[in-house]
Amino acid sequence: MAKLTRRGFAVGAIATGLAAQEKKREITSASVPDDPIAPSVSEGTIADRVPFPFGKPIEFQRQDVAPKVRPFAMTQVRLLPGVFQKAQEANRGFVFAQTPDRLLHVFRLNAGIGSTAEALGGWEKPDCELRGHFVGHYLSACALSYASTGDKELKARGEYLVAELAKCQQRLQGGYLSAFPTEYFDRLGARKEVWAPFYTVHKIMAGLLDMYQYCGDTQALTVLQGMADWADKWSGALSEARMQMALDTEFGGIAETLYSLTVVTGDERYAKVGDRFTKKRFVNPLAVRRDELRGLHVNTHIPQVIAAARRYEISDDQCFRDVAEYFWQTVTETRTYVTGGTSNNEGWLVGPNQLAAELKLGHATNECCCSYNMLKLTRKLYEWSGDVRLFDYYERALLNHRLGTINGDGQTQYYLGVAPGSWRAFGTKYDSFWCCTGTGTEEYAKLNDSIYFHDERGIFVNLFIASELNWNERKFKLRQETRFPDEAGTTLAVDAEEPVSMTLRVRIPGWVAGSASVKINGKPSEVSAAPGSYLAITRTWVKGDRVEIGLPMALHTEGMADDHSLRAVLYGPLVLAGKLGKEGLTQDLEIGPEGPQLDKAPKVQVPEFAAEKKELDEWIKPGDKELTFETSGQKKDVALEPFYKVSGERYSLYWRVTS
Numbered sequence: 001m002a003k004l005t006r007r008g009f010a011v012g013a014i015a016t017g018l019a020a021q022e023k024k025r026e027i028t029s030a031s032v033p034d035d036p037i038a039p040s041v042s043e044g045t046i047a048d049r050v051p052f053p054f055g056k057p058i059e060f061q062r063q064d065v066a067p068k069v070r071p072f073a074m075t076q077v078r079l080l081p082g083v084f085q086k087a088q089e090a091n092r093g094f095v096f097a098q099t100p101d102r103l104l105h106v107f108r109l110n111a112g113i114g115s116t117a118e119a120l121g122g123w124e125k126p127d128c129e130l131r132g133h134f135v136g137h138y139l140s141a142c143a144l145s146y147a148s149t150g151d152k153e154l155k156a157r158g159e160y161l162v163a164e165l166a167k168c169q170q171r172l173q174g175g176y177l178s179a180f181p182t183e184y185f186d187r188l189g190a191r192k193e194v195w196a197p198f199y200t201v202h203k204i205m206a207g208l209l210d211m212y213q214y215c216g217d218t219q220a221l222t223v224l225q226g227m228a229d230w231a232d233k234w235s236g237a238l239s240e241a242r243m244q245m246a247l248d249t250e251f252g253g254i255a256e257t258l259y260s261l262t263v264v265t266g267d268e269r270y271a272k273v274g275d276r277f278t279k280k281r282f283v284n285p286l287a288v289r290r291d292e293l294r295g296l297h298v299n300t301h302i303p304q305v306i307a308a309a310r311r312y313e314i315s316d317d318q319c320f321r322d323v324a325e326y327f328w329q330t331v332t333e334t335r336t337y338v339t340g341g342t343s344n345n346e347g348w349l350v351g352p353n354q355l356a357a358e359l360k361l362g363h364a365t366n367e368c369c370c371s372y373n374m375l376k377l378t379r380k381l382y383e384w385s386g387d388v389r390l391f392d393y394y395e396r397a398l399l400n401h402r403l404g405t406i407n408g409d410g411q412t413q414y415y416l417g418v419a420p421g422s423w424r425a426f427g428t429k430y431d432s433f434w435c436c437t438g439t440g441t442e443e444y445a446k447l448n449d450s451i452y453f454h455d456e457r458g459i460f461v462n463l464f465i466a467s468e469l470n471w472n473e474r475k476f477k478l479r480q481e482t483r484f485p486d487e488a489g490t491t492l493a494v495d496a497e498e499p500v501s502m503t504l505r506v507r508i509p510g511w512v513a514g515s516a517s518v519k520i521n522g523k524p525s526e527v528s529a530a531p532g533s534y535l536a537i538t539r540t541w542v543k544g545d546r547v548e549i550g551l552p553m554a555l556h557t558e559g560m561a562d563d564h565s566l567r568a569v570l571y572g573p574l575v576l577a578g579k580l581g582k583e584g585l586t587q588d589l590e591i592g593p594e595g596p597q598l599d600k601a602p603k604v605q606v607p608e609f610a611a612e613k614k615e616l617d618e619w620i621k622p623g624d625k626e627l628t629f630e631t632s633g634q635k636k637d638v639a640l641e642p643f644y645k646v647s648g649e650r651y652s653l654y655w656r657v658t659s
């Protein structure tokens, strides 16, 4: 099967499937007048789907839902030295390396303002149909970096970009703002080939919203409202049926930004515009708990679910919550590789629980944007429920997908290879600017955002990341000292001006082997909690209190649902990668490509393990260094290390394990 890039996927979908679907849908809409966007015959009979949760025009009514648990503001949490802070700083270096005038070049050209700056390459090239998208991410990265580190220089850089973008918007008559002409939207409306104009515009809108929310930049809000007004006009001019057809082209999470704009401004008109971006053919099956994701482009759709989640939060409409919760469940339980990532060749190529089969269909697995967006969705679901188990997934994806996908220069990955013999390929400084470069600059600018949450009773500690929390309102500081995941546990040190009574709830992960150990001020404590629950300690905390938590890790394996003998090895939360050497790797294969180009490197022999009936510690032994392991007694033994540490080398994550 030919490798499909994002562009290839979109164009291929238009060329093959969508035109035919449109034709069918027009016929269907004539025969079912009260459901003009009913699914086509090829997508199942109407009788199968009654009632359509989203069959009728959607009506928006503002009704905010109070979250069960709330995150702390990013300004209240600071990372301390450790692997996460290292990733944050590498990203900050990459963000600093970009210059505003080069970023603005394509916007200025499109607005008829001269620019002599050197054009950027990759997806920001002046002839790329997605140009300008990275600038939206960049605004978010500046805003998030300011919130998470207090970096005033990046705040100022974001403000400069906003001011210059505002000039471009003025030249373009005050509403529309993009680095490409409105002709792209003419093509979108006419169902002619075009890449993803609303996707691109959404990134800019989201960046402006972040600049307003995290940096207080009111000009950013004004520019954003102009863009939203323009989107209102464009989408309002289309019939619902025509708009639904336009939604077959990737449009990102624009509705999420529009819903948030309603919250920020109090103007419900924006939420109603957001509702027009509800792709009914996608959400209807999800709302009735049906996985019809096969064949869909993954990262086109996860942001739509985040938008549905945001819609629920401001309307209390259960249908939207159902969509978000069922989607999360089916993707994380049936379509997620051991790394916490999903997608292959950017799509869901098979039905649920068929990942071994999917892996035979392509090796461009785990687009990084997908993990970025799944983490974002997980965090929302957690705010609604406070369900500790959501963080087992969050941690899995964070440690095994996100932590390793940035290198020391701040370059990030596009596809994270799962196929045997893969290696890590990173982008370049000025010639990549992929979608994943964009979400990457945001990801590593907000690594402090989901460690701690709170409710009226106290604090939740969900992630074990060296950091400091300052709960100003309660005059309470908590310092988390840990080398996790290199260290199997964490220490929480209290710093309070005056004694504070509250409950500290520490997540005891589902992977803990046996039971967690707890010491309070050096003495073993009686409090306990089973893996997959919170350890709750209620007391009057005083300055100097220390809680030491031990989280024992052990070896375990996970098999593919459709091929149990194809297994991955884990140690606690860490996926272990088998190191297969550097054969065939060159600089060109490691820097620049979107993923591991397995056809350009010699095939490596991936050993099989004869061990099914043995205990794991009989054939996987600790290595010389911390967290290293080696197989023992196999035909060919392999060294294993936490996947996030393996780079510049070929690896395997899945092994054929036979008896």
Ligand SMILES: [Zn+2]
Binding pocket: 299, 367, 368, 369, 370, 414, 434, 435, 436, 437
């Ligand atoms: Zn991407």
